[in-house]
Structure formats: structure tokens, C-alpha cells
Amino acid sequence: MPSIQNYNSDQYGEAPLLELRHLQVEFPTRKGLLRALDDVSFSIMRGETLGVVGESGAGKSLTGAAIIGLLEPPGRIAGGEIWLEGRRIDSHSPEAMRKLRGKEIAAIFQDPLTSLNPLFTVGRQLTDTIQTHLSLTYSQSRQRAVELLARTGIPAPELRIDHYPHQFSGGMRQRVVIALALAADPKLIVADEPTTALDVSIQAQIIRLLKQVSRDLGTSIMLITHDMGVIAETADRVAVMYAGRVAEIGAVDAMIHRPKHPYTKGLMASIPSIRAHRDRLAQIEGAMPRLDVIPKGCAFNPRCAARFSRCLIERPELQDAGESRAACWALSQ
């Protein structure tokens, strides 16, 4: 898969599968209107895995929720557009969104134990999903369910299809969850921290499975996580989010080894390395601001060593930084 560095579709003549344009999500609260996502733009190409990283509260999960139309009220999309294969979907009716969910865009969540309904067999949950979106008979759905379980690496699927979730181990459950996501052959999977709740050894298996699925079925994946290790293994490109905005976005190799945004640099530098010898773990001073107290100008400026006057006044847009695009005024100097 060639590394796609820019999301500018003109370069490759290929339209992106999903495109977010200046997306804004707001929450009305007692203290006023909180802007949780502020002008977020990126796109995902067909068959690509885009990693979305950031600290807790940076807005990664919210972005995923907004895409599939499951924002928890009172949160709502206050501006911007979401495009799927050239169709605008953020203005869809709830019923139209429902048809889209599972069929075009699927989502998986962090905890496989709580994601599966304990009182229904795995097979039932699969066939219900299949029959909702594809017009197959029951036995055809069941057949497909068995195939899906096999594809996600569950042994003896004809037997396991009638088992209940509690009869599976943690890693197996996440495979079932992935099978459920693949049930109606979606083009994009939004994976929200799919490995966080798993043992490290199982994490590797699931990552491998996701890569395999992407490769074999051509499914795009939006991989939301705070774990850079997973990104390094799995993603083609990565977007770094900070305080509801995209700080930098680019090919994974460039981002990890040659980051341009000060925040990204700080993130990469703070990853402990087995090889390098250090006395202390590097960290970025300060903390990400809460949504109601985001500083004027660049949200990162209080913590940034390279800040200057413009950073305090004007909010930076994503700009060309060579191998990636970063929202930093230092780059245009």
C-alpha cells in the first residue's frame, strides 16, 4: 500500500471514502456552549487505516461518534460536513443514518465483555445484524455468520455460533465483536480503543486480525487509540488530536520519526524506548486544557517551547510541513 501523504485527492485522482470538513461538535452546558470538536478536517481513503491519537478528552471518540451519528444528546454537530463516498451524511435523517450504520460504516468499542449482549447467543446477534442489512434467508444468514466467525479466527465456528458471550475468553470476544462489525460488509470500521481492554499478548493478535481484514476485504479503518505502539504497527497515516482540533496529520513513518508539530514531537519523545538510555522519562509540561478554558490562538501555546506572538492571537490552520501537515505557525516562518 503506497503511503499516502496528503489527503488532497487531486494528487492521486482517487476520491476519499470518508471526508470530514471543518466538523464542529458542541455541547450546551449550564456554563455555556462547549465546543468539543473545533474545525476538524481529515479524510480516509479506501482500504486505508487512519490512526487517530491523542490524550483522553482530545475528542477522538467524539469524532467517531459524530461520524456514525451516535452523538449523545445534548451534544450535536454544530457545523461542518461529513461526506461518505461523495454523499453528505451529517444531514441524514435518523432512519437514513440507521441504514448506514453497520452497512457502510461499522463501529467497535473498547470493552468486548460489555459490548455483547449476555442473554443472546453470538449467532443470534450476528444473524440479526446480517438480516437487517442484507436480504438473505435465515439459513443463508447463519451460513454467513459461521463464515464471519471463521474469518475472524474463531475455531469450530459451527459449534461456537450457538454459544453465549460469557463462554468466550476476552480475546475471542473481541474477535466476535469484529465479526459483528463485518457482518454487513462495511466500507469503514471506526475502532474506538479496540485493544485497550485486552492483555498485551491478545492485543497483538487483534491488531494482526484488523490488518488482515483491511488487506483482504479492502476495509478502511479509523483506529482511535492513545497507544502509539498500536498505531505504529497498524496505521498507514495518523492524525494527532489536541483539545478538539487536529494538530498534525501525515504518514505514520514520518509522524513517528520526523514530527513537525511541537505537540507531536513531545508525544513521540515521551514514548519510552528499550534501546535509548535515559535518566528520566521525557514529558510535556502542563496538561491539555479543559474544553471550557481553551486558550486563545493555538490551543497548545501555553505548553509550547517554540511559541511566539502570533501563536497567542491567531489559531493556526493545517499547513504543509513537507511530509505531513501541521497546525503550527512556526512552520510558515
Place this chain on the structure above:
Amino acid sequence: MLKQWLDGPVLYSFSQSRLAQFAAAVALLMICGALFAPWLAPLNPFDLASLDLNDSLLPPAWAAQGQGKYVLGTDDQGRDVLSTILYGSRISLLVGFSSVLLAMFLGVGLGLLSGFLGGRLDAIIMRIADVQLSFPAILIALLIDGVARVVFADQGHGDQMAILVLIGSISLANWVSYARTVRGSTLVEKNKEYVQAARVIGVPPIAIMIKHVLPNVMGPVLVIATINIATAIITEATLSFLGVGVPPTTPSLGTMINNGNNFLYSGEWWLVVFPGLALILLCMSVNLLGDWLRDALNPKLQ
């Protein structure tokens, strides 16, 4: 401890909820009415000398044959309904509060012992609790009351015994929820370091239980108690209505309603409606207060 805890979220929630304030006002009104009955009641329904049978079965003052003296009418013995309601509420509240206090004492005590000492005692107490929980409280109260009546039938001071037996039955029917909650909290506190430290120093277990564990478990206990008051009042009213509650010489609201039931068809509706309304007001206000208190103290809803 209690004070610091009553200030803050609980009081704030109270000031926000008009329903809670209304309920509290009604409850307070009724409690005052009951407490000060001897002074508030226009007449004394128990002073046999003052009863005039000619005045029996009079409708309320605003009706055709009513008299101003008897605002809510009179019963078949010439007793003023309003006064009887005031005195009756007294009995209802007395039995209600006493049984809750007794149940609390019993339940908290057993819960502390059970949680702290563990072992066989714990197993036995919890087994009894489990079994008792499979029966509805009112049935247990009824059964204990019925059995006790038979057992104590031959003894003297029947009336006083009857009230004591009643309070006892209701308490015995309700101790379990206290015991379980306290036991749970005790088990948690037991493993904390300050308790272990106290043990090592040699502080006797009882002192540890009372001084350290008890204050920490009182919160949920109070919630249970408030809700319990309403159920205790209802239980007493029900048992009195059935004729196996308070003795007829000290009628409670339940007894009044039982009596009034006989006159429904002959048209003397006030004998049932007014005591009934009083009971409804009492029950609902205590219930609403209990509901609000439970929500206010629920950490999940903060």
C-alpha cells in the same frame, strides 16, 4: 459527623425541590398536630363523661345537620372526628417511630456483630435474614402479632401489652434491611487499617464497632429508616384495621377506618373519608420525603 453531612448536598437538594419542601411541610404539620393533640384538639374523645350520645353520627359542620362544635362530624359514640383523628395520629406516629427505632437498634446491632465477628454467628444471622426476606414484612408482622396475642393472652395489662406486642412485631418484621446494609459496610471497614491498628493496640471490639464503624454506616441506615417510617405507619394502620393492632381503647387511624367501614352504606361517609385522608396525607408525605432523601443521598446521581 452528622452535621457536616447534613449540610452540603442534602440541604441544597432540599432547597431545590419544591415537592420535598411541600412534603416536609405536610409531614411536619401532621406530626405537630399529633404531638400537641391534647392542646389542639377541640374535644377529648376519651373523656367518657363529655360524650353525649345525642350528638352521635352528626355530619361535618358544613352539612345540613352539622354543628359547629364538631367540625368534621361525630362517630357512633358521639366522639368528635377531628379530635379523634388528632389523637389517632398520635398513636399511629408513636407506633411508627418506636418500631423504626427498635428495628434500627436491632438491625444495626446485629449487623455490626455479624460483620465484625464473622464466623458462625454471622452465618446464622444471615441465614435467618435470608429466610425472613422471602416473606413479605406485613405478613411477618401479622404472624408475630397473632402468635404473640395467643401466647400473652392470659397475662394482665392487656392494652399496654397489645401496643408493645404491636411495636415488637413491626420491628421484628423490618430489622433485616438495616442488618444487611450495616453488615456490608462493617465488612468493608473491618479491613481498613485504622481498625486493624485499634485491634492491635487492644481496644475492645465493641468500642471499635461503636466508635469507628458505626458513624460510617449511618448514612444508608438513615435512608432506610425514613422509608421504613412510612411502611411502619402503613403496617400499623393495616393491622389496626384488621382488628389485631392497637387495642380499641386507644384507637389509631386504622381503627377509626375499620369502625367507619360499618357506616359506609348508611351514608355516614365522614367516618371513613376524613381519617382516610389523614392517613393518605401522612403516608404520602413521609414517602415523598423518603424518596427525595434517597435520591439526595445517592452518590450515583450527584
Place this chain on the structure above:
Amino acid sequence: MFAFIVRRLLQASMVMLVVAFIAFSLFQYVGDPVLSMLGQDATSEQRAQLRADLGLNEPFYVQFTHFVGNAVQGEFGVSYRQGRKVSELLAERFPATLELAVCAALIALITGIPMGVYTALKRGGFLSQLFMGISLLGVSLPVFLVGIFFILFFAVLLGWLPSYGRGEVVQWGRFSTGLITVDGLKHIVLPAITLALFQLALIMRMVRAEMLEVQRTDYIKFARARGLSERLVNFSYALKNTLVPVITIVGLQLGSLIAFAIVTETVFQWPGMGLLFIQSVQTADVPIMAAYLVMISFVFVSINLVVDMLYVMVDPRLRVDPSGAGRH
């Protein structure tokens, strides 16, 4: 699973034994049964004879064993007041109570569950608030008061429905039912609704609370994320998850129904076992009290046993996997 059943049965038997003991001990306190049965004028020989016949000279544990033996067969002796066999009296009254309890249970379930689901799904609507108001009344008012006000309103004021008794009853062998006569039906309406009101309110609140909890779970969120229809999500998935914990409580509520039936029967003069029991307490008729005690304990213990087993059947997590293949 088997061990579980055996353990519960043993527990149940223990409880029954304790109850039987208490019931039996009642007889010791009531004074001389011989006196009440033969009256003052009996001669000492007659009394001695009756003593021997009743086995009153035997040691305690022998008498107790006899009692238990008899109880298991449903024999509880003869009522002091009514002079008839207790078992006959109970059998006569049983159908009335059963009818009342079953009707009330059905009313409570058939109205309570849908109301609970509705108020959970359509929060804040007018109908929801109305339902919640009714449930508040149902939960805070004593049963007898509800009954009396019903009588006042529907029988005395409006004259639509009768206020006491069972009405016309059809006899089938030992069983009698009023449900197939119009008169009988008219008589059962008020008592059944009175009895059902408390349960209805409770069930509705429980179903609502549980449904709201379930709606917030990850698995429901995931189901929606898969694009399943609202109908499937709410009525297939969420409903089942809601009803499972509700079942246990509902089973226990059946016991509550039997308890409150006593009150309802008293208010409406419904000729059931509850009314019989109250009369026996008022007149210290020990054989009936003892019999009722034992019988009602038996009913409750059985209900609990059945509910426990039902729970295991419905919630697959509680079943032990016999193949042992569980996880891997």
C-alpha cells in the same frame, strides 16, 4: 445444578421444620383444648379419655412428630370455634383466595410491564407522568384504604359494582369459581384491582428503572451502532435484558399478593383463607392459625425455590457448562 437443587431443598425443609415447631408450640399456650372441646360439664373420666385419645400424655417430641406427620398429609385437627376439620375449612376457602390472587397477579403483570416499558421509552410525556403518578399512589397508599375508597366510589356512590362477597359461584367438585358468571365477575373486579394496585405500581417502577439502565449499556449502544432497528433493539434485546432481573422480584411479589390478600379479603368480605386466618387470630382459634402458618410458609418456600430455578433457566450465565469446554 443438581447439587444446587438438593441444597435448596434441604434449606427449605429446615425452614419448614422450624415453622412447624412454632406452629406446634402455639398449642401449648392456648389453655386446655380438652376443656374447650368438652365444656365445663365433662367428667374427669371423659377428660382423661379425651386426653389419651388426643395423645396429650405423650412426651413433647412424640407429639411433635405426630403433628408433623399429620401436617404433611394436610391434617390439622379440628377448629376450636367452628368444630369442623381444619383441612376442610381450608379446602373450602382455597379456591376463592387462589382466584383473587391469580386475577390480581395477571392484572398487575399485564398492565404493569407495558406501562413500565412505555414510561421508560417515552420519558416526560403526559401519559408517562400520569402513569408515574398512579404508581406513586399505588406504592404509598395502604391496601385497605384503596379498597375502601373503591367501595365508596364504585359501590356506594355510583352503584356500579357490588361491595362485598363473591357473588354467584359455580361448583366443580371441590373447586368453585366465580369467573364464569357475570355476577361473579362483577364481584371480583374491585377486590382484584385493589390487590393488584400495589404490585402494579411496583412492577411498573422496576421495569422502568431497569429499562433505563439497560438503555445505557454498551451492548445496546453496540446494537445501535450496527444499525439494528429501534424495534429490534428495544423490544427484542432491551426488553429481555430488562425482564430477567424483574422476574425474581415478580416471583417474590406473588408472595406479597398472598399476604395482602388477607387485607383485601377483609375489606371486601371475600370468603378466602385470609379472612379465615384473621378470624382465627381474633378468636384465638389455634388449629386454624397453626395450619395457616404452616401452609403459608410452605407456599412461600416453594415460590422462592421455583423463582431460583427459573432464574437459572433464564440467565445463561448462571448455568454451569456441563461440557467443561467453556473458555479457551
